[in-house]
Amino acid sequence: MSELRSPGAAPEGDGRRIVQRGLWFEEFTEGTIYEHRPGRTVTEADNVLFTTLTMNTQALHLDAAWSAQQPGFGGQRLINSMFTLSTIVGLSVSQLTQGTLVANLGFSEVAFPAPLFAGDTLYAETECTGKRESRSRPGEGVVNLTHIGRNQHGDIVARAARATLVRKQRTE
Numbered sequence: 001m002s003e004l005r006s007p008g009a010a011p012e013g014d015g016r017r018i019v020q021r022g023l024w025f026e027e028f029t030e031g032t033i034y035e036h037r038p039g040r041t042v043t044e045a046d047n048v049l050f051t052t053l054t055m056n057t058q059a060l061h062l063d064a065a066w067s068a069q070q071p072g073f074g075g076q077r078l079i080n081s082m083f084t085l086s087t088i089v090g091l092s093v094s095q096l097t098q099g100t101l102v103a104n105l106g107f108s109e110v111a112f113p114a115p116l117f118a119g120d121t122l123y124a125e126t127e128c129t130g131k132r133e134s135r136s137r138p139g140e141g142v143v144n145l146t147h148i149g150r151n152q153h154g155d156i157v158a159r160a161a162r163a164t165l166v167r168k169q170r171t172e
Contacts, residue, residue, distance in 0.1 A: 025141035
């Protein structure tokens with residue numbers, strides 16, 4: 001059995017070993033849109049667990065009888081928007097930042113233009129909107145991303161801009 005290697009480590013032997021990783025700073029290209037698949041069908045259990053875990057007691061997430069009386073919900077409980085945001089970022093990890101992310105620097109321009117309900121399938125895409133070398137951390141760079149979440153009908157249910165600190169590929 002081979003020893004455990006860190007994510008993104010160079011292959012051993014003849015180079016035919018592939019370790020799944022995100023992108024190095026140099027691999028991000030401004031304007032590129034990455035589609036993340038598969039999607040994630042959201043369940044009522046996801047919503048209740050996330051909502052109670054985060055102590056969000058908002059009735060529109062937890063109280064089916066109350067939600068059934070509210071206009072615009074179609075008698076359904078609304079999926080917690082923080083779950084939606086977390087999930088669209090999570091859907092991007094294996095393709096973009098697995099083992100290459102140093103830090104999340106911040107989120108901005110967060111919006112939820114349409115509701116998400118239990119039974120909906122969430123799909124994510126991410127656009128690289130810019131990048132620059134880090135001024136204070138050699139070997140790393142700042143990558144700006146815009147994450148978009150869509151339901152199975154193509155409606156945008158979440159959008160957020162995100163600044164990240166990403167490792168550069170070692171040239172040693």
